[in-house]
Amino acid sequence: MAAIFDGMLRHARELLAVRSPLDAELIVSEILGSWWGQRALDGDVEEVVGEALVAHAARVGSPAALALLTGITCLGTRGQAARAERTALELMDRGVAGPIWADRVGMVEARECYVSRDVYGDQESVICVFEYPGDGGASDRHALVVLVDRTRPGVVGPRMPGERPPACGSVRDAWVSSRIDRLLDHCRREAAVNPLMRFEEIEPRDARALLQRCLDHTNEEPDAPVDENFGSYHAFVRHRVRALPTGGRAPQPAVHGADRRADLAVRFLASDEAAELSDTAAASRCVDRIIDYGCTHDFGRPLRVSPVKCEMFLLDWLPRKVLLSQAEQEAVPHVLAAWTRWAGRRTGLPDEAVRATLDAVWDATVKFADAYRDPSSFGLDREIVDRLLPDGDLEALPRRAFALPFLSGRHRVSGRHGTIDLSVLDPSDPADRRVLLELEHPGATEEHLRAHERIADRLWRGDPPQLWETAQALLDVGYERHEVLHRLIAVLDRNGHDPRALRAGLRVLRHEPPPG
Structure with missing residues (x-):
């Protein structure tokens, strides 16, 4: 070192x-x-x-x-x-000579701030102008440009006490320019000739609220997908964000509760855009998925539509996350197209942007059939899959099977055990889940069973997501399933009351050396 x-x-x-x-x-x-x-x-x-x-x-x-x-x-x-x-x-x-710039380093004052964004809400460049006060400071007047990306899914949901507010994007790149007038003129010209771009001045305090939240999200992302040179600017960005005035507000999630989501679905299904959808039952289920994706994974913005978002929904999120029926698989591209027209009209999206998004939907439709896979096509019993996925959360399948392992031959639970009909046990029900854990741990103490109940509940809900990521990392280096569970239980018992401490403890655990 x-x-x-x-x-x-x-x-x-x-x-x-x-x-x-x-x-x-x-x-x-x-x-x-x-x-x-x-x-x-x-x-x-x-x-x-x-x-x-x-x-x-x-x-x-x-x-x-x-x-x-x-x-x-x-x-x-x-x-x-x-x-x-x-x-x-x-x-x-001790007499060591200091640098000539020592008295002025970091002594910046924030001036005006701007944002250049696309009409979709995929990305925006936040431009913050700073200068050093006093004589000669004008020569060091500069603009920090921070690229905020909102295309990468970021979960928005209920917060526990002490947790940060939900993210509203991630910082992907940053750079510094001394040619401020040239930079701003370029942004203004681009917005003037491109109907898909916007440029406006924003309050410096709002710029701070936005950038701080996005920077926090980027710092906590494992292997954050930033530009290769971003690390060189990270400390500079951190300092400049702190130099902006406090008291601003970052964009807030637009839709929170189930009632608001249901109201959106009803309004859409009653609209002219949805009138031509032939299978209304499948359309209803599909629009619930669209709204859920926007609320939970697009920073609380279900009405936002863009080519990138629609492609990610069809080709990435649905194939990984959601168990669809055959009717829903056939209906979802048509429902998404109708939703694009309806949401675009409600949000005032330019016609050019709506057409580009629809083109992306139909282009992705061809690939969707190949990208989507039903778990039963991999040899898993459909009845078992349905029991593990009562909410259709396909992404949860591996972690729930890990927490309650009756999919594998050695652990599979079926038939009867005494007076218990194992085939009707519902793993989403805490009481039935307790029975399954008792069968897996015969003779265990009450304290031991409660510890396994806590970790099984967390894995079932995916709370926090880093829990399953850590389990996979330990399995990959050779730890057995039960040892992995006990290591996770130890971290959860120490830090389960503090979300940030829990994530930090799991981050350390992911770097455990291979066993023996």
Whole structure:
């Protein structure tokens, strides 16, 4: 590790040659981005690596080390910044010369903010203008451009106490421009000639609320699909978002409760757009799926339609997630097309955008039949599948079978056990689930059974999603099913009351070395 840190300090020598605080911040951000997105086996990577770098710079004590510590005081995490500031003061007391930009680094003020977005709501570029106050600051006036992507599904649902608000997108890329007027003129011209683009000024406080939530979501995403250079800008983006004023509001989910969803479905089915759908029963079930996808996986926006969203719904989400009947498989593309016309009219989507979305629906329809697979086609008993998927949640099949393993030959539960007819047990019912667990753990103590009830319930609901991801990671490296369950139970018992601590504990568990 010392050799790696020495390389970073050699990079930090560039800080001694620059005069602009903006240039210095970008160099420091690049150094701090060296480990962004990585995972540490024994704790948070920012603590393990970032704070170790601060300690190494303190031991070296060179002007380059002091320059790096000065930059970390501004751009580091709160823990890194506090340690870097103390160490930098100690080096200055020892007579180490500080960089010429030290008094101005990080001292930016936010000016105007803008957003350039497509009419679909797939992506938007948030442009925030900053400058350093005082004489000469105009030369360092700059714009931070952050690309927010809303095409990747992000679950919106009830929050537990202490959890962050639901995400409203993810940060995918960021860059800095000093040619602000040229940048803004380009965005205005594009919006003027392209009916599918919009450009407007927004309140800086609203820009902060939006970017903070999206940045938090990106930070928590495993293997976040960001641009390859995003890590170099991550610390810079984090600092600039904090420099924006507080008190704003990010976009809120548009539809929450079941009543609102049902009302949308009724209005659609009574519309002219739905009048030509021949199988009204199948159409009703299909529109429920469309609304559910928009509410739960598109940041609470069921009325939003776009070519990308429709393709993801037909070719990715439905084949992975939902168990459809044959009638529903045949009906869903036609229902989605009718929904596109109806939702587009209600939201004022331009005719060009509606036509492009319909073209994407019909293009995807050809591929949908190949992409969609019924679980029974893989040799699974349909009756067993129906018991595990009373809600049609196809994505839940493997984790529910793992939690209540009566699909495999060794564990399969059928016939009768004493007075119990095992074929009618409902695994979605807690009482019946308890019977299944008792059969799997004969002679177990009440405490042991309750622990398995808790983990089975969590896996059944997929709460949190990282629970099943961790189980798969442990199975992949060779742990047996029951040992995996007990490791998950241990983490759940320690952190189940705190959603963030639970996710952190599972993240550490995913990096367990192979057994024995």
